[in-house]
Amino acid sequence: MENTFDAVIIGAGACGLMCAVQAGYLGKKILILEKNEKIGAKILISGGGRCNYTNLYSEESNFISENPHFCKSAFSQYSVDDTISFFKTYGINGQEKTLGQLFPSTNNAKDIVRVFESLCTDFGHKILTNSEVKELVKLDSGMFKITFAFANKLKDVTVSSVVIASGGLPIPKMGATDFGLKVAKQFGLKITETAPALVPLTITGKDAEWYAKLSGNSIFCRVSNDKISFEENILFTHWGLSGPAILQISSYWKPGEQIRIDLLPNDNIIEIIQSQKMINGRKTLLGLLSDIFTRKFAEALDKYLPVEKNLASLNKEDFLLIDQLIHKFDVKPAGDKGYDKAEVMRGGVATDELSSKTLESKKVPGLYFGGECVDVTGWLGGYNFQWAWSSGFVIAQNI
Template identity: 45%
Template sequence: MDKSYQVIVIGAGAAGLMCGATAAAKGKKVLVLDHANKMAKKVLMSGGGRCNFTNLYVEPDNFLSHNPHFCKSALSRYTQWDFISLVEKHGIDYYEKTLGQLFCKTSSKEIRDLLQKECQHAGASIQLKCEVNTIEPIEPTEENPSRFKLTTNIGEVDCNSLVIATGGLSIPTMGATGFGYQVAQQFGHKIYPTRAGLTPLTFSGKQLEEFKSLAGNSIEAMVSCKDQSFKEAILFTHKGLSGPAILQISNYWLPGEPIHINLMPNVDIDSWLAKNRAGHPELSLKNCLAKVFSQAVASYFCQLLGINCKLKQLDHKQTAQVVELLANWTIYPSGLEGYRVAEVTLGGVDTSEISSKTFESKRQPGLFFIGEVLDVTGHLGGFNFQWAWASGHAAGSSL
């Protein structure tokens, strides 16, 4: 490992590798380093091992931030189509799963290999098992234009531009730490409080015991919290509820708030119930619900209602109760499963002191922040990777 570089990127994940390859392609001497023993660990585990690397329908509205306008510039300058072109250039086969989500047909290793090859081709060096102990700002001179000196477990290095691409706190077993936030605070940046995002909801007491008996059952539903709604699957688990719609709403839910679930979002429930009552008056409510849900789930909802008579026996009050439950099942989670399984970290470095064009700190010349460490979080479905590509490319292009 050489001692001096024009650019050092801390974090060999999606954003860091994209930034390193982009800067090196411009002729910069680049080092990408990481404390982990493997690069792009979250890339490797994402999408069930097939990496949901972007989405066909990327819009600024797919991102959460205290400054919703911050993401617009980078996303417009490096789009999903740009990354798809890169995937195609490397001969990677991919497919659309649902809702514009693009996955590798074979393995997420192909995206990791793409990033590694782009760095190698451009001449960016990658150093793993390298722990940064201290970062010290230094006064640049004509002889030595470096602005930062880093002490690491394998020696000292210095650089003119330092890029923090260390990610957030999600999935600590894969090496996630708060290092990036510590660097930001060292240089006077504000950090918005962090919390786990895209994570399952947990329940307690009697409701948890009931959910345990339903573990493995899934339902296509519309899940809402405050003014946000997502129509995808929900999944009963031994700890509560998961599935895409639940992960999405977890970004918006706060403890004590209700979550509303329309269990039949594609159906006029009043008309559906009336039609079944007219056509099958002898059918029990449970067996009617079992046309849509599993027997176990149908039985659970009948128990919640305290109703399981024949359809012809439903009075007006009971009919209204059935419709209300199916259209607006209201639940109160006890918490989140947390960082252990969270796909992202909400909050992070305040973007008001970061350039939306270059991603350079407005407080410390030569210091850049990209990817998940920033207060920008995407929805489930490839949006967080697209943010990594876009922010990494924007910073790398400006170096």
């Protein structure tokens, strides 16, 4: 393939597309190679098809990385405000849903992908879909030879700058590959241990049936471990626990560890019982718990609490038990639902291998890594796209 490109971007996801567009503003010509039939597959399914494309309160503490300061430079070069005004320029106004999460007011992720599609056309970039990159070799000349499969044939392109924007391991059936990690290893770059993140947690053994029976029940909780805590809903499922608070803590959880759930984070259950007891001591604990939680959940608590007792007859031991269960419900998940259900990958190309200012490999000039394949993992709520946009922007300035 004749080389008329300033850079080749591998992966037409959030990072690759933003990188191509930003390079276009600077007059650079780009070839994007994408394994899938269509571009922006994950953007299209994100946020339930609505795409939570950034978060108004995004700051570095919302990102997990071996070097928590690494993402600072990218965010200072391309901020949440830059993201908002970029999309606004092309007719997408943001609508905040909850906790700073911004969605297109049309509620349609397709609008986001359309912006990139039309800008790439305007800039004259070439996007080859159904093109899986198989190999990347650095030639003695300092150029890179990229070999990709297209229409059952292997093709080559030679270029001076390569952007690895091939994403992480979640959802292999949507095109996810370990290409970024493989390239990093091939060039001798360190990888920070990877794991599914923003992922539901499983419960097995004697408690599994109890969780399964509660499937569909959602409760506002504080979920915590020794590193962090989140106040959002948890959702009981047939296999264990999901919901935003669980997805968030999963990024800070490792197999074998316990999480603590406060089922009533903004109240004190003992104080509630004491005050209710004054009004109606004959009320059962079940009745009171049903006022606070769903009836089904309150009934299920009979596995742990004397729910049939009336409030006046609860003794000191009962109070201790109730306080422990409602405010310190400890759970030891068996595992997680893996990359099929994870929203992101934790870990990735180690940040100390890359310049935080340019995202170029320190060891391999001309090789750039951005988006999810880098060891920068955002919370749930639009943070991961913000990293993808910011890292794509930064790379575009330097290729």
